[in-house]
Amino acid sequence: MANEESSTFKDKLINIAGKFAGSRFVRAIMDAGYSVIPFSIIGAIFLILTVLPQAFPIPGFAALYAHSLGRFTNLFQVIYNATMGILALVFAGQFTFSYTKIYQQEEKLALVPINALFMFMMAFFITVPQLIWKSGTIQFQQSLNPNNIIGAGIAVSTSGITRIASVGIFTGLVVGWITVQIYRFTVKHNWQIKMPDSVPAGVSNSFSSLIPGLCVAVVIAAINLALVFAGTDIFKLLFIPFSFISDITNTWWGFLIIIFLIHFLWWFGVHGSTIMSSFYTPIVLANMAANVKGANNFFAGDPLNGFVIIGGAGATLGLAIWLATCAKSVQLKEIGKVEVVPAIFNINEPILFGLPIVYNVDLMIPFIAAPLASGLVSYFAITLKLVPKIITQQPWPTPVGLSGFIGTASWKGAVLSIVCAIVAFLVWYPFIKRYDKRLLKQEQEAGGSAESAA
Structure with missing residues (x-):
């Protein structure tokens, strides 16, 4: 009897874990994780070049470094920013592409993954500027605080645009998921502009994504507007649960x-x-x-x-x-x-x-x-x-x-x-x-x- 119960538990666990691991969302997340690896390695190489004196605290090495590779540290920082500084775009962008491709293949839908990627980028950048409701109008936040420089709603630092870096990963995943689901919904219900077969595929694809893209823009903008009225935005809202999880880990x-x-x-x-x-x-x-x-x-x-x-x-x-x-x-x-x-x-x-x-x-x-x-x-x-x-x-x-x-x-x-x-x-x-x-x-x-x- 005990062996039967143990076997049943094993079977249930394997079944549940297998379904989760094989889910479309998880497979897309794994693809996104793999896509970041080359960028993180490139970033790591140039970051290590900037911290060589700390990595090798050898007498005289710091002075030698300052008069050689140390002259190019700002260039190394620029290269690092071009990799790790766009982490949200790379991670969530690959997630969106892979998620769309999975639906395309498994549901036999006329989805174009690259179009989904571009729609995601549009939607994500709708959420990047920090907006406030003031004097009866939507306005951009402005700040000259050295620790929080914001111009025209865009927060910047020495790493570039703040919200497209690692801080934007969670928001990017949510926006990517919404983008794919809207795109999938519009295609399944034929909310598309269809061109004749004689029209080149590139032109046809661009028009086929017009209505889905418009729907994505409207939905993301509406969510953004509702949150601005509530005195927050999607980045600040998602920061609460994800920072809690991060603190636990x-x-x-x-x-x-x-x-x-x-x-x-x-x-x-x-x-x-x-x-x-x-x-x-x-x-x-x-x-x-x-x-x-x-x-x-x-x-x-x-x-x-x-x-x-x-x-x-x-x-x-x-x-x-x-x-x-x-x-x-x-x-x-x-x-x-x-x-x-x-x-x-x-x-x-x-x-x-x-x-x-x-x-x-x-x-x-x-x-x-x-x-x-x-x-x-x-x-x-x-x-x-x-x-x-x-x-x-x-x-x-x-x-x-x-x-x-x-x-x-x-x-x-x-x-x-x-x-x-x-x-x-x-x-x-x-x-x-x-x-x-x-x-x-x-x-x-x-x-x-x-x-x-x-």
Whole structure:
């Protein structure tokens, strides 16, 4: 009876998680997250160039830097602004494009993803200016406060237009979702101007998006106007719930909950990293950009692949090395040989499904506890300022050590990354040692039985 209930729970969990991971919204979010990676890497390169004296506090290096690369720091800042400074446009724009394409393919609708992208940009820029209702008219906000410069309603800083950067990611997602749904609705109800087949496709597409685009503009403007009458706007309104969520993820317990859920889902064979990252990707990107400007957010960039799940889900880099070099069981040693190289680049499906870890009760505790331990070490090392905060996002396959250096632009980050990998392995060691002994005994018994039968 207990086994039946357990099986039913597993089936329900897998079904729910599978439906969520396969939902159109989540798939579009994941595409958006991938699209940001090259921009964040480019931005990281030029940001690191501006903080080289802090990354390498070597006597005399600061003076050498000031008379060489230091002469071009403003240019480096411009390039950084051209990548991370348009983060909301890139992230939400790709989300809109992918979301539209999914509907186009799965509902067989005459949607044009690039048109949806342009409609999103129009709608998003409707929300960017800060407006107020004053003296019976809509007016632009103006401010000459050095910390909040606003001209014609547009807030600017040394990073460019403020609201198209990381602060606008959440608003961009909402506007993108509204844009796609309006576009989809108008197409499904044939609210389009259709041109003869003889008209070139480019001309036909431009006219086909006229009515949907008008509908998008009217709806977004109406929402904006209603919020201005209420003394706020969509950016300020969305800031409340999303800042609350962001604050939770920056706590040690909030961070541990994320790690736990990722690995709890993985143990059931569900890609926990994909599901959870669809929630937190906008948060870590926004926090990372805020850190560059002076904030002190722990949950920024890619702390998981940099310091927590080194070697893949379960923090299995040390485990893979031990299996390949020290395991007595033939089964575990062979799996280790296959896994040790991929683990260097945070890929560990051979261990997850070959050891196996998935559905393996004997290894569930270390699989969850190891990343929790490395997560705690990294959290307190950074929040106590023993290691600099995360200011860049490294590619997730970046090897241990290098990932920590890139993320924090400091050698201390590299050391922390290695320490976290060691801590995770120390959690794994007693469990995998006992598991190896059991498998070895089974192999020896199986070998003895085969010899007796012969």
